[in-house]
Amino acid sequence: MDHETAGTLSEQVIEAIGEAVIADRQFLRTTLTGILARGHVLLEDVPGTGKTLTARTFATALDLSFQRIQFTPDLLPADITGSNIYNDATGEFEFSRGPIFANVVLADEINRAPPKTQAALLEAMGEKQVTVDGVTYDLPEPFFVIATQNPVEQEGTFGLPEAQRDRFMIKTSLGYPEAEGERLLLDRRAGRIERTPSIEPVIDAAQVSELQQVPEHTEVDPRLRDYIIELGRWTRFDDRVEVGISPRGIQRLFEASRARAVVAGREYVVPDDIKEMAVPVFAHRLVLGADASVREISPTDIVEDALGNVPVPAVDDDQPEPAHAAANGSGQHSEPNSADGHSPGADRSAHADDG
Known part of the structure; x- marks a missing residue:
């Protein structure tokens, strides 16, 4: 199909x-x-x-x-x-x-x-x-x-x-x-x-x-794969979060984003697919600290903060870049991780006091 x-x-x-x-x-x-x-x-x-x-x-x-x-x-x-x-x-x-x-x-x-x-x-x-x-x-x-x-x-x-x-x-x-x-x-x-x-x-x-097979043949630009990873990792460095998104949760967002592209009739994932599925996939997996509860901060707030802080890679919505080209360094990439494994665009100090 x-x-x-x-x-x-x-x-x-x-x-x-x-x-x-x-x-x-x-x-x-x-x-x-x-x-x-x-x-x-x-x-x-x-x-x-x-x-x-x-x-x-x-x-x-x-x-x-x-x-x-x-x-x-x-x-x-x-x-x-x-x-x-x-x-x-x-x-x-x-x-x-x-x-x-x-x-x-x-x-x-x-x-x-x-x-x-x-x-x-x-x-x-x-x-x-x-x-x-x-x-x-x-x-x-x-x-x-x-x-x-x-x-x-x-x-x-x-x-x-x-x-x-x-x-x-x-x-x-x-x-x-x-x-x-x-x-x-x-x-x-x-x-x-x-x-x-x-x-x-x-x-x-x-x-x-047959429909469930189609997402397996849906293209996800390597830069968007990195974007999904950074969204998940961002939650692990938030002081308001006790348990952040696991590797399984990151994989689920990848899978859901591909399926969302299929529902839209596309052969490839665009950033909006990821943004649209981030809250439904991530929010219920987060465990927040007591301070977040006192401040009436919800898991949805955390995911929305991640979406607002992690840079969105520039990807052509009409013509996704082939995987081998992105892997060789062509095109624009998101910022590399810092020494502690966290994206500079979403460093801890930027959101530790959010809410």
Whole structure:
């Protein structure tokens, strides 16, 4: 599949989902970007904003098998993965598959279950397999998790452990719609009997797998690769941050940026792709210090500061420079790292007192 076709199909999927979900198109593109990058998506917002409907509608538009797991305080890991059940007729134990065995798994209100149960998703999300009683079972392809959660200040929730947050490629939020959107919501409801809207599939599972291959053939200029690295490293030198972006987080931004270019129908990444995906990919991976909490500084603030301080390399948006040319020194490069490994354009003193 070429990039132009991939971009056209992506836009068709977004338009179809927009017929059912009252949401900003940018939010839908960000969510689809995570899926095309073979990542998992975490949707966070207050109840009633359409998180669950969004996940269901994506599964329908992509014509993929779908399972919903309602996370509750008494949910057990075996309720997710499945378990071995004794068969009286055969006298043997047989594996009964849990709801994790689907193309699209909706982990609804994931932060209402305790950490032990949340951890049951770790292997599935990281390795696309589950192990029960020493036996490993492969999950279907494509496979991705769309999890929803309410903000941590909501009553009866458990914060996701750092390892679990890191498994999600992106975290995004719907937010409240504009007044026009809420009016449209009522108008649509008045015109149908069903409580929830429905759409027809736009593509099938085979095309989803093809779409997920396209980012692997998307060009990223070496100067933009350095830019991604510097954005991640910037967070490690910020006094407000206890745990900065890991190498895995940097790799995820690289992957998400390529997928974002595919959604736009381009064969190459431009700086705006990276800027657009930086907050969804980086923010939920940061662990801030106590001082940042007192000063009401959020992870998003940190990422936006990084975007504002790390120099953007000059790259031609229409004709990306071949990798071998940039590697040989042609074109304009970002500043080299200082002795401590930090970019001069984003030195620690420049932002230690930001906020």
